[in-house]
Amino acid sequence: MTSAESGGALQSSIDRSRTHNQEKQKFEGIIVKSAVPKYRQDLLKWNGWGYKDSSFEVQEEPEIKVWFSGDRYPIAGKVLPHFKKWVKETFDVVLENPHTAQDVLTEDQYPKPIITEEHLQDIANLNISYSLEGIDRLIRAHGQTLNDIYTLRYGMFKRIPDIVLWPRCHEDVVRIVQLASRLDLVVLVFGGGTAVSGAVECPADERRTIISLDTSQMNRIMWVDKDNLVACFESGIVGQDLERELRVLGYTTGHEPDSYEFSSLGGWVATRASGMKKNVYGNIEDLLVHARMVTPKGVLEKNGQVPRMSCGPDFHHVVLGSEGTLGVITEVILKIRPLPKCKKYGSVVFPNFEMGVRTMREVAKRRCQPASIRLMDNEQFQFGLILKPDAGRFHAFLDIFKKFYITKIKGYGFNTLCVMTLLFEGEEDEVKDQEKKVYGIASQFGGFPAGESNGERGYTLTFVIAYLRDIALKYRIVAESFETSVPWDRVLCLCSNVKRKISDECQKRSIRYFLVSCRVTQTYDAGCVVYFYFGFNHRDISDPIHTFHEIECAARDEIIANGGSISHHHGVGKLRQKWYPDTVSQVGVGLFNATKKELDPQNIFATNNLIKSKL
Known part of the structure; x- marks a missing residue:
């Protein structure tokens, strides 16, 4: 190559780089309109799950009817005719006798903040809200x-944060952590508020001032790089906002946990989260x-944004799974993918x-x-039927016909059959190929297709199920879900034994009315994920939460005895803290403690997650 040719090639490279930077500039600093406002109580329930305008409601006059309020979900505004009978038969509950919860509290009912005038x-002086x-x-x-x-x-x-701070950017977080280190204050990070592990609860014996660092105002998309298919986000961005803005640009991360309407990106990283479509997107x-x-020792980050590097551990x-114990995750770069051209639901019935x-x-x-493949056991299948709205005589006739076909013609027992829901995403030919393979495999094990609508309904109901606990508590039913991962050869015995x-x-404990069900939600080469759902009528139990915790602990012991993990x-x-040392070994506990001591020697991030800090 001549020097002139070399110079031309160099100039061409520079021009391409300039064009790329200009293209990237178009997608920098995207301001996101958050679905979760700064003052969460304006839109979300302060003592339950989700939106204020969305809940299971009981109408008492002229007759008892159950329906779902609002207009945010497909089930909204529809009467659920099977709900009343099912809760009576399963939990011996009559919907005429609710258990009233306390109303909004007055200011003198909250624990007084522990904070000096000087610290305040x-x-x-930080000039942070x-x-x-x-x-x-x-x-x-x-x-x-x-x-x-x-x-x-x-x-x-017993203990709540003493003050809430809303940083707007990485630099604000640095200043908060530096101040907390200087004054010996505690910083607890709050993201989407969807944790089901006790992670954000304040240690009851902590006497230092506790700052709740709410990341919700750190919700910008910093930039989108279309050439390298990566994007940078602030950690407080909520899942549904992140996906909505990316879709406008023609992209997706594909990360869709059950809580993605309200959970934050920082929380996903801090807990090693998994989404319903992890088979395609990871x-x-x-x-x-x-x-x-941001840690008390400084900012932990790697130099460079390459796809992979070999530079030691x-x-x-250390950041993934740290659960707020070591610092505040402020910015995250994720892989993105072009939106799939084809999206199709499906379902299969098994004997x-x-x-x-x-x-x-x-x-x-x-x-x-x-993208998603999930299997409900029979108890969960029958439970799902109570969430089916009244769709008129014609559809009722079709339901009767389907039930007749399944039980009489196919010979499946209604009390043993189970349903698999499917979601296919990708190029149209890829989806067709996957459908052919999956349905072909299912037929070898007695399964037959049950339609797209059932698959879509099963998938979208995931976002409604979380609202059930609120109405359950109203009628003296305590209920919770818990999950595990397990090798393939132990799935059936684990489910049965638990x-x-x-x-x-x-x-x-003389608990007569209870329900336990399970579903397989994700698959791997070496095993799968199992979710358990458990609830009982606590009408004659003085301390239902303690009782539930005892039973859940016994179930978790059984999970581990059958080869399952403490969590997937x-x-x-704090909820699964007792099993952590045996899971990672005492050497592993020592390694975590050493990391904690190096990054947070004063225990500023005193969450007591994973292990109770002795610093």
């Missing part, structure tokens, strides 16, 4: 565990390119749970998993 002045209001502090004292919501409805936490650790975390794995599991195993073995264990524990994606927090 130092915080005010803050609040001492009781309701603001209370909302950030909890996540979404059963204990959290029950306490909000019928009691009060878990959060697969999507993560770069993370920035990966510090991203029993074992045939469904065997199908999932074979699908995973052949590596032809669709159900039996819960049943035995209920019988020991909910994290450890």
